[in-house]
Each structure stands twice: as structure tokens, then as C-alpha cells.
Amino acid sequence: MSIVSLLLNCSTKERIEAFNLLISHPDTEPIFESKVSAIVEKVLLTSELKPIKRIAELETVTGLNDFADFEDDEREPNIPEKIEALKEEIQNIEYKAHVSPTITLEPTSKTEVRASLLVSELKDSGKDHLTSHEIIHFLKSKLPDNCKVNEKIQNIRKVKQDVLRAASQMYPNVFLSKKKTGHKEVRLILSS
16 A cells, blocks of 8 residues: 555544644654554554454464463364364274275075176186176076076076175175166176
8 A cells, every 4th residue: 555545534634734744744753653653553454444453353364473472172173273273083993904805795596606606707707798698598597507597487587686785795896887778788797
């Protein structure tokens, strides 16, 4: 802010006094500076923007004033106190052991055995997915005799659905995807 704009924001009487003082005593700058500083203080105190109050609030929040040193349970913690609290929280974090995605569950039911063998077939095939027809063909003809889906089962789609659900739950790198076109068949996909 320039001296001219400061003088414009004060009363006419103060402006005349400052001008007369400057004209009559050009070598008395300290007197003029004290007058200007008094004018600046008045402008800061009477401003609608309330800069003094805002500066005090910023000092409190940033921890720069001495008033924050007093213990007051009702005040909000300042930024340095919040940083210290976060440091303590970070230091007190308990680390959990990382679970490896390669660990798989041992199959306990016939459906889980079928799912395990289906995922092995997918990995051995070198393809990234098996179509619905390939899955049904696998369930009917490529499984061992004790797990093979025989002709007596009336709802092969339900068996396929159960096997696919078990495979996606047992193996984290396998998921199901429905085709967006055609018959919208569900495929078994191997992620890399």
C-alpha cells in the first residue's frame, strides 16, 4: 500500500496535518513515519476485512502464537499438534502378514474337486479362458470317473454354475465373465 492511498483513507484533518508536517519539516522523517504507521494501524483496525483478527486466527491454527501453549481442552488442535498425532498413529500401526495369492484351499467336496481340476485344465490349455461349451465338455468327459457328470444329472447348467462359483472362490487369479454379445454365456477367465 502506498503512502498516498493510506492518506486517502484517513480523515481530512489527519491528511492536512501529515502534509503540513512533511512540508514544514522535510528532514523529520521519523515523525512522519510514526504518523503514517498510526494511520496504517487505524486502517487495519477499522477495515471490514478484519485482517488483524484473521492473522491471529492463522497464527493459532499454525501454532505460531504463544497462546496455543496454554492447555485448553475446548480448543481445536493446531497443525503441528495434528502432525504429531498422525506420526504417533503411523508408528503404532500393526503390520499384518501378506497373504500370498498362490495359496489355494484344498478341495473338500466333489464340486471343489471339479473346480480344482477345471482350473488345472485351464492353466494347462495355455488359453486365457474356457467357453461354456468347453466347460460342459470337460465336466462330462475329461473328469475322473468318481467326479464325472453322468447322464443321470438333469440340470447340467446348475452343476456348471456351482463348479464355476467354487473355482472363482478358491483361486484368486480366476474369475467369471459373461459375454456381452450372442447367448451371453459365462466364461471362466484366467488372469495373469
